[in-house]
Amino acid sequence: MFYDQLPRRSAFSDLADPARYTPLPKDWVVGTSDIIGSTDAIAAGKYKLVNMVGAAVISAQINAAGGRAFPYVFGGDGAAFAHPPEFEDEAAAALAAVQVWAREEFDMGLRVGLFPVSEIRTAGREVAVARYRASEDVDYAMFAGGGVSWAENRMKDGVETVAAAAPGTQPNLEGLSCRWNHMQARNGTILSLLVQPGEGVDADAFGAVAQSVLDLVRHLERGGHPAPAEGPGFGWPPPGAMLEAHASRGSGSLAKRKRQIMIETALAWVFLMTRIKLGGFDPAHYQRVVGANADFRKFDDGLKMTIDCDAETVARLRAVLDEARGRGIVHYGMHMQDEAMMTCIVPSIMEDSHVHFIDGAAGGYTQAAMGIKDGASP
Numbered sequence: 001m002f003y004d005q006l007p008r009r010s011a012f013s014d015l016a017d018p019a020r021y022t023p024l025p026k027d028w029v030v031g032t033s034d035i036i037g038s039t040d041a042i043a044a045g046k047y048k049l050v051n052m053v054g055a056a057v058i059s060a061q062i063n064a065a066g067g068r069a070f071p072y073v074f075g076g077d078g079a080a081f082a083h084p085p086e087f088e089d090e091a092a093a094a095l096a097a098v099q100v101w102a103r104e105e106f107d108m109g110l111r112v113g114l115f116p117v118s119e120i121r122t123a124g125r126e127v128a129v130a131r132y133r134a135s136e137d138v139d140y141a142m143f144a145g146g147g148v149s150w151a152e153n154r155m156k157d158g159v160e161t162v163a164a165a166a167p168g169t170q171p172n173l174e175g176l177s178c179r180w181n182h183m184q185a186r187n188g189t190i191l192s193l194l195v196q197p198g199e200g201v202d203a204d205a206f207g208a209v210a211q212s213v214l215d216l217v218r219h220l221e222r223g224g225h226p227a228p229a230e231g232p233g234f235g236w237p238p239p240g241a242m243l244e245a246h247a248s249r250g251s252g253s254l255a256k257r258k259r260q261i262m263i264e265t266a267l268a269w270v271f272l273m274t275r276i277k278l279g280g281f282d283p284a285h286y287q288r289v290v291g292a293n294a295d296f297r298k299f300d301d302g303l304k305m306t307i308d309c310d311a312e313t314v315a316r317l318r319a320v321l322d323e324a325r326g327r328g329i330v331h332y333g334m335h336m337q338d339e340a341m342m343t344c345i346v347p348s349i350m351e352d353s354h355v356h357f358i359d360g361a362a363g364g365y366t367q368a369a370m371g372i373k374d375g376a377s378p
Contacts, residue, residue, distance in 0.1 A: 008133040016210040018203035021128035021144045027085045028117045032152045033057045036109030038077035055343040060094040063172040071141030073300045074357040076365030097171035105246045113155035120147040135292040137352040142299040149301040173247040175347040178240030181233040182339040191309040192335045192360040194368045196302035198328045209324045210303045224307025226340035231287030236269040296358040333371030337362035
């Protein structure tokens, strides 16, 4: 299959080069999602919920795919992915199920869409992908060409391409969780940064700016990774227990599922604190792999990063990006906060292929995007 044949690149900076990307086959479809009113939800202190619903879109697609690899990207208050045509129907069904679940469980609106790559190309945009190997067992898709952004804008304009699911429809969100503690900034601030190409800008010109940004953060420990090398911290009770109960209860009792999660996480806390190994499960190894697998930077029709950063580096980033914005090469937005947070998809703790999405814990990518929309200097 097309996606299986793409090389997994281990140097993130390679992905600033547009030549590293391969266009999707013309008969593929691109899926998109976006939470309605995410800014208001953030203002109400519900950003963990916003991230959970965004990650649920990916979780439902992963479970529907049944082990088949496909490209996807997490955006904080939404997600995007792509599938070959033979899986379009199951992708649409999973999208519609998450839409119903978000509304019925949380009274949260979710826009969803599916768009043929051929239609995106007719509109003058491209959808090209690459694979970045974050660790030995996990890689993430990178998108370029402007096609995903075009699809998202069409969805937000009200173009409906996915039939609504029946009330009560439950998505398969097995493995979706958010049990780790927030990660405190160690260098001064958690910076959520979005850098997007200006309209009609040459891909190489944007890539050069993206490379400059990556060069500026290269001196940071592990490139600014918000999670310590030993992995994130774990406390009890976990901050996302109720959200996980909503995701995993199915048609069962919410209270019963929360009690089960509290018992499970209490046992997990004991193992993580004592480092006791049991049945092949090594808590210290698992915790390290969580950090190594985490998705804290990506190319998604632009560059997105949530990094642990010092004030001097923030100032240098702003200077480089202001200059590039003045030349019309980029638009950008920043948001600074004290913590980062993680939302996870863990099919099995006995394997190292679990994935973890990082965002700022006080607005993150959504707030950074507001800076771009407002046209204000961050």
